[in-house]
Amino acid sequence: MDPIAVNGLNHWFGTGEARKQAIFDVSLTIERGSLTVLMGPSGSGKTTVLTLMGCLRDVQQGSVRLLGAELNGADTAMQETMRRRLGFIFQAHNLHESLTARQNVLMGLQVHGRGDPSRQRDAVDHILTLLGLGHRIDYLPGNLSGGQKQRVAIARALVANPDIVFADEPTAALDHDSGHLVVEMLKRLGQERGTTTVMVTHDNRILDLADRIVTLEDGRIVRDSASLAHPATMSTGGGSVVRTDHGA
Amino acid sequence: MTALLARLLGRLPIGWLQLTHSRTRMAAALAGVAFANVLVFVQLGMMGALNGTVEMTYAPVRADILISSEDANTLTDGSPLSRRVLFQALSDPEVAAAAPFYLAKVDWSRENGSTASLNVYALPAEAARFAGPDIAGSLATLALPESAMIDERTRGADPEALAGITPQAPLRFEANGRTITATGHFSLGGGFSADGAMVVSDQTFLRLFPARIAGTPTHVLVDVTPGADAGLVAARLSDRLAGEAVQVRTMAAAQAADLSYQTTQRPTGVIFGFGVAMGVLVGLVIVYQVLSTDVADHLREYATFKAMGYPHRFFLGIVFEEAAILGAIGFVPGLILSLGIYAAMAEATALPVVMTPLRAVLVFAGTVLACAASGALATRRLRAADPADLF
Ligand SMILES: Nc1ncnc2c1ncn2[C@@H]1O[C@H](COP(=O)(O)OP(=O)(O)OP(=O)(O)O)[C@@H](O)[C@H]1O
Ligand SMILES: [Mg+2]
Numbered sequence: 001m002d003p004i005a006v007n008g009l010n011h012w013f014g015t016g017e018a019r020k021q022a023i024f025d026v027s028l029t030i031e032r033g034s035l036t037v038l039m040g041p042s043g044s045g046k047t048t049v050l051t052l053m054g055c056l057r058d059v060q061q062g063s064v065r066l067l068g069a070e071l072n073g074a075d076t077a078m079q080e081t082m083r084r085r086l087g088f089i090f091q092a093h094n095l096h097e098s099l100t101a102r103q104n105v106l107m108g109l110q111v112h113g114r115g116d117p118s119r120q121r122d123a124v125d126h127i128l129t130l131l132g133l134g135h136r137i138d139y140l141p142g143n144l145s146g147g148q149k150q151r152v153a154i155a156r157a158l159v160a161n162p163d164i165v166f167a168d169e170p171t172a173a174l175d176h177d178s179g180h181l182v183v184e185m186l187k188r189l190g191q192e193r194g195t196t197t198v199m200v201t202h203d204n205r206i207l208d209l210a211d212r213i214v215t216l217e218d219g220r221i222v223r224d225s226a227s228l229a230h231p232a233t234m235s236t237g238g239g240s241v242v243r244t245d246h247g248a
Numbered sequence: 249m250t251a252l253l254a255r256l257l258g259r260l261p262i263g264w265l266q267l268t269h270s271r272t273r274m275a276a277a278l279a280g281v282a283f284a285n286v287l288v289f290v291q292l293g294m295m296g297a298l299n300g301t302v303e304m305t306y307a308p309v310r311a312d313i314l315i316s317s318e319d320a321n322t323l324t325d326g327s328p329l330s331r332r333v334l335f336q337a338l339s340d341p342e343v344a345a346a347a348p349f350y351l352a353k354v355d356w357s358r359e360n361g362s363t364a365s366l367n368v369y370a371l372p373a374e375a376a377r378f379a380g381p382d383i384a385g386s387l388a389t390l391a392l393p394e395s396a397m398i399d400e401r402t403r404g405a406d407p408e409a410l411a412g413i414t415p416q417a418p419l420r421f422e423a424n425g426r427t428i429t430a431t432g433h434f435s436l437g438g439g440f441s442a443d444g445a446m447v448v449s450d451q452t453f454l455r456l457f458p459a460r461i462a463g464t465p466t467h468v469l470v471d472v473t474p475g476a477d478a479g480l481v482a483a484r485l486s487d488r489l490a491g492e493a494v495q496v497r498t499m500a501a502a503q504a505a506d507l508s509y510q511t512t513q514r515p516t517g518v519i520f521g522f523g524v525a526m527g528v529l530v531g532l533v534i535v536y537q538v539l540s541t542d543v544a545d546h547l548r549e550y551a552t553f554k555a556m557g558y559p560h561r562f563f564l565g566i567v568f569e570e571a572a573i574l575g576a577i578g579f580v581p582g583l584i585l586s587l588g589i590y591a592a593m594a595e596a597t598a599l600p601v602v603m604t605p606l607r608a609v610l611v612f613a614g615t616v617l618a619c620a621a622s623g624a625l626a627t628r629r630l631r632a633a634d635p636a637d638l639f
Contacts, residue, residue: 051636056555058634076560083557090639094552096262098269103260111557114258140269156556 003196004030009062022048023219033194035187040216046200054166055082087157089167093149095141101152102137108156127155146173167199183209263569278578280538284531285582291527293590293601295520300600301439302507308369308380311469312478314502318493321509328464342476347375348465350453354423364443370453378469382434383447390449397432402444403598424456438598535618540626550630551638560631567623575616
């Protein structure tokens with residue numbers, strides 16, 4: 001079963017006169033353990049698609065099946081359960097200003113329950129050290145650089161071993177090396193644990209690590225490397241694009 | 249503190265960390281809570297002073313049952329009663345004793361030219377059982393014509409001078425054209441309608457108020473025989489006196505009715521009641537403002553937690569944590585300030601403006617509850633919105 005299966009997804013913003021369609025009939029199936037990059041010009045709908053797939057926005061029309069569960073019409077309890085299985089790295093780092101780096105990352109663990117405090121702490125310190133923040137563990141976000149904050153946010157998203165990681169321009173605030181490091185790490189997670197990653201990025205320097213590149217324009221998928229590079233997979237279903245023509 | 253709260257809550261004490269993160273904002277929030285407390289305390293203090301003065305007017309006398317004129321809404325008003333009432337009461341087998349009780353107001357013109365308005369309480373000099381504890385011991389000495397006991401806490405008087413009065417060192421003063429000799433003192437204090445009080449015998453009273461016809465007391469005080477039920481006797485007397493324009497109530501019931509009348513029917517009481525309502529309302533608005541601003545300021549951060557899968561009760565937990573912290577810490581300066589204001593008010597008005605433990609506890613609990621409710625209300629937006637719309 002594919003971790004993400006989107007079918008005939010439409011989305012509108014605003015109400016009444018101001019109501020405007022932002023996403024048009026998007027269908028997309030993503031394979032387990034893959035690293036998919038969403039590209040496209042500003043305003044093309046990348047963040048919208050990502051948040052719809054990531055259970056951060058109610059699905060209005062169409063189907064989003066995440067880890068086998070339908071998100072369209074999901075109730076609050078189901079959304080909460082689902083969100084705990086995902087890791088989200090936001091465009092802005094969105095750290096809690098009054099919590100230290102360690103405490104921020106700890107929040108990603110404690111959502112699963114109280115657990116053993118010392119073991120939780122070790123897990124948090126381990127991942128922060130891995131991301132080169134071993135010397136910044138007790139810092140508040142206000143005393144960290146943009147890149148450091150973003151790495152804390154990444155640690156928070158990854159610390160609980162999510163099934164899927166959604167990342168919205170996670171490397172924008174990072175220099176080339178640390179950006180590459182983060183993406184390599186996500187890629188390794190995919191290989192070792194089967195973590196699926198969907199990432200929005202403008203960063204051409206990391207495209208070489210992507211398994212698949214999907215391009216959006218004006219709320220529609222206009223290009224998909226999977227259908228270009230591996231046309232054969234279209235018939236097998238896994239990792240393929242299913243484009244249906246429902247019309248907008 | 250953080251470690252303690254973490255153990256207590258079983259999670260990071262986000263509310264505490266959040267509050268202490270920006271000290272100036274926390275100080276402002278605490279000032280808001282403290283101010284709301286002061287506002288409510290001051291209003292309750294005035295209301296309490298009114299209640300206290302009502303209670304006070306009853307202190308110089310005691311009885312199981314009070315018989316008053318039908319039109320007497322308070323102890324100090326109402327038409328005089330007929331003496332028949334006293335005899336009819338005494339004819340009940342379960343009535344142990346009854347006495348006339350006179351009450352009127354007199355102006356005490358002091359040497360310095362100021363006047364004080366005194367409530368004059370009058371009982372027969374031999375009716376000590378109906379006198380309050382402060383007076384009972386000396387009531388018999390008032391049998392001496394035109395002698396009196398005076399309230400040492402009379403507003404505007406020198407309390408030490410009045411407290412120094414003894415039969416050997418009496419105080420003489422003019423009232424209603426008579427020379428009164430104060431040979432003793434007791435402690436009562438001024439209210440809203442009088443500056444103080446004095447106690448005299450019924451004989452002296454009738455000389456002070458020659459217009460009052462002898463044997464027409466303001467109230468009749470009744471004691472029941474040991475073991476008798478005052479309520480039952482009062483009901484029976486009420487039936488027996490059905491032909492008279494009187495009301496018969498136990499002392500406690502009369503006092504409660506007086507209080508209720510003064511707080512809900514008299515303009516002063518109604519205004520104070522409004523004051524309390526306004527104080528509570530404004531206090532609520534301030535507290536709501538403090539908590540809802542705090543929630544709004546952290547909405548993005550909460551949305552991130554919501555995106556991570558935290559349930560709504562987690563945010564309520566944070567908000568309640570903040571409510572408890574702000575309510576508790578803000579209460580301390582609020583209470584201290586209020587105690588200072590109470591002292592100043594009592595000093596300036598000679599009214600019984602005092603803090604009661606019950607009032608302090610109620611205001612504290614009310615503050616924490618109001619904080620919690622305000623915070624919960626302020627998280628509604630978070631509950632309704634998609635996390636993605638809050639970033
Ligand atoms: N909350 C919103 N309310 C109204 N319109 C919105 C909202 N969010 C996005 N849009 C509109 O939807 C369209 C897609 O926006 P989206 O943020 O998904 O684009 P994007 O590809 O992520 O752009 P960027 O590269 O700038 O982040 C845009 O036209 C945008 O104006
Ligand atoms: Mg975007």
